[in-house]
Amino acid sequence: MTLPTGTTETLTDERWLAVSSAHGIAALRHTHWLDDRPRAYEGAPGLWRAADGAVIGSGLHGRDDLASEASRSEVRLAPGEHLDIGGLRLKAISRGGVPALRVFDPEAPSRTRLRGILSFPHADAWAIPGLFRPAAAGTTTVIESVDGSEREEPAVGTIALQIAGAPVELTVTGDPAEGLSAVIADATGNVDAYRFRFLEIDPPAADGSVIVDFNRAYLPPCAFSEHYICPLPPANNRLAVRVDAGERIAEVA
Template identity: 75%
Template sequence: MTLPASTPDTDTDTVTQARWTAVSSAHGIAALRHTHWLDAEARAYDGAPGTWRAVDGDVVGAGLQADAPEAPVDDVVLAPGDHLDVGGVRLKAISREGAPALRVFDPETPGRTRLRSILSFPRNDEWALPGVFRPAAAGEINVIRSVDGYEREEPAVGTISLEIDGAPVELTVTGDPAEGLSAVIADATSNVDAYRFRFLEIDAPAADGAVTVDFNQAYLPPCAFSDHYVCPLPPANNRLAVRVEAGERTTRLA
């Protein structure tokens, strides 16, 4: 088995060591092999030792022994966000609007063992653009659609107005304006030179709404590394007609 390098193996990459570690470590983002949505019936699932079921929003496993010697052999209860290491794999509980799932992170999954680097566009400070944040009206709702077709509603946060190549753009953003915002974007590089969409973190706007949108901070979503994530898709107005040649763009596999 060939494991990912401890650092990206091409000198054109700008990914930080912390980012690379988060993606490529034994139980990192790229190690996700399965996401199993559970119900009340205990059953075996691919890649997960023992049997698993949902109980009151938690993930409950039986018939397994954790890697830690002091771990129990009876029922294991994982609340959303909890994890347990068993036989080299990491089992993690998640919840989507109260529906619990079990994720299996396996160091041997090809998405991790074949990963060699995260390719990025060269940094270009011209892609750090001024904008203005406008809060959403009270009661406004956004519909968030995920890659698996699931839709949910959440209170709208607002938009950022800016210009790209002289054309006006209104980016729908999420997050807390006092702490920082984020957006899911696609552009003319998507499915050509880059993954089909990317995530973008944006610093908190000033009191007057002024904000800098630095597209150099765009990064690949988890589903660029594994098909078993359920990432949100870009809303229509975040699908840009121009090429945004900034930030992370795709993975390189062996």
């Protein structure tokens, strides 16, 4: 797919390629959670099971990258690894130690119907100063995903700022030395934009000062395919005000 015209003033070639390429974000057709029993799963050739934290496939045919018939009998994918077969990309992931197989299909309707990404107009006023406050040592936070699962992780901290005169304290994740991120929802959600968005934030200065540029807000993978397991915004990141900045919705045919 080529970069769409007239859909957004902030969409870059790199972002569009990551979403719309043959095995890009929008091409995810299935996510299958595995156990130790070999089974056939929709959209995936062969039989698949989990073993020792990895994804194991057997009965795969037509794999020219494997040298012998014996080696074709089974393949092992650690989380993050993938193989390409018959136009598909099969990728292993893991959540909480439970492996899953993802099937990326260039012919998935989520990809073939995608026409662009719509964004709000860029506005410098949405680059807002804030103050990063690190979490107390040993504290944790619960992260809920769209499928209802929850996991507990070490807390990173919050960023205090004001939006439209209202005080806001965003819960953030990541590494203050490398960069922070937040999952946010606001009053545009399910109205003019997807129900929540992701936001990358540059590392704060030594005194904690930081710029939160909402023009950098972008759609989560689950805005393009329902088979992702995106984290939901924590309660204090669900803003009552509108954030008319950043990506807002996928444009489909």
